Amino acid sequence: MRINTILTPLMVEELYFANRMAVTIDVLRATSTITTAIMNGAKEVVPVGSLDFSKIASASSFGGRTMRGGEKNSKKIEGFDLGNSPLEYQQSVVEGKSIVFFTTNGSKAIVKTKYGSGTFICSFLNAEAVARQLAGMGREFDILCSGLNGDFSLEDTVCAGMLLSEILKINSDFQLSDASTVAINLYERYGDDIRGLYSLSEHGRILEAGGFIDDLDYCAQKNITDVIPVFESSAIKLFNPSIHLQSN
Numbered sequence: 001m002r003i004n005t006i007l008t009p010l011m012v013e014e015l016y017f018a019n020r021m022a023v024t025i026d027v028l029r030a031t032s033t034i035t036t037a038i039m040n041g042a043k044e045v046v047p048v049g050s051l052d053f054s055k056i057a058s059a060s061s062f063g064g065r066t067m068r069g070g071e072k073n074s075k076k077i078e079g080f081d082l083g084n085s086p087l088e089y090q091q092s093v094v095e096g097k098s099i100v101f102f103t104t105n106g107s108k109a110i111v112k113t114k115y116g117s118g119t120f121i122c123s124f125l126n127a128e129a130v131a132r133q134l135a136g137m138g139r140e141f142d143i144l145c146s147g148l149n150g151d152f153s154l155e156d157t158v159c160a161g162m163l164l165s166e167i168l169k170i171n172s173d174f175q176l177s178d179a180s181t182v183a184i185n186l187y188e189r190y191g192d193d194i195r196g197l198y199s200l201s202e203h204g205r206i207l208e209a210g211g212f213i214d215d216l217d218y219c220a221q222k223n224i225t226d227v228i229p230v231f232e233s234s235a236i237k238l239f240n241p242s243i244h245l246q247s248n
Helices: 030-039 051-059 106-112 127-137 154-170 178-190 194-200 202-209 213-219
Strands: 002-006 021-025 044-047 066-072 098-102 119-122 141-145 229-232 235-238
Touching: 002 154, 002 178, 021 106, 021 127, 021 154, 030 044, 030 098, 030 106, 030 119, 030 229, 030 235, 044 106, 106 141, 119 127, 127 154, 141 154, 154 178, 154 194, 154 202, 178 194, 194 202, 194 213, 202 213
Parallel strands: 002 141, 021 119, 021 141, 044 098, 066 098
Antiparallel strands: 044 235, 119 229, 229 235
C-alpha cells in the first residue's frame, strides 16, 4: 500500500482521484475551520470551487438553515454570514446548519477530489484521529495539500508529515512516495513548534499582517478533537465508520 503526498492541487487533475481515497489539508485555515464547524454541530459543509456558484447554491436556502461562509484573499466575503476564521464557527452559530463554503485554496482543493471514494478533512486539530482511522482501514490513499494560490505551502506539508508519522506508528506496512518522505522530514524539523512555523511560512505571515493572530494560535493546536469530517456526495459531514466508506 502506497501513500502519495500531492504538494499542490495543480499537480493533478480531477479524474486522478476517481475511485481513490484522499485526505485534504489546508491548515490556514479551511480544514481547521471545517473541522471546527463539524465539531460544533454543523449539519454539513458544502465546499464550492467558485464564488459565483456559492452564491447560487445558498440562494435556494430556506428557513434560516443554510449559511454562507468563507473568504477571498483572507477577508470575509461581502454579504456572507461567516468568514474563514474557525473562531466564528461556534456551536451557537452553526449547530444544525448547512454551510456553503468557499475559500481561496481549501474549498477548491476539496472539490477537486469529488470523483473519489471519500476524502477526509485534516488539520493539526485532528491529525491523530485521522491517522488512526486511515491506519486501521489499511487502504492506499493520497494526501492533497491545498497550497497557497497554486504554490507549495510549508504548513500544509508539515501537517501531512504529522499525519504520515502518526499512521506509521500504528501501521508500518505503508510505502511512501518521495513527497511523503519529504513531508515527514519537514514535520521532524518544524513539528515541535507549529506556531513558530506559521511565522516562517508565507501564508502565516500574510495572516499575521492581516491581524488574524488568534486564528494562528488556534490552528497551531494539535489533536484537540477526534472529529473526522469526510467529503462525499458533494458535502462534508461527520465521519461515521458504520455508514461511510464501508462499501468501497
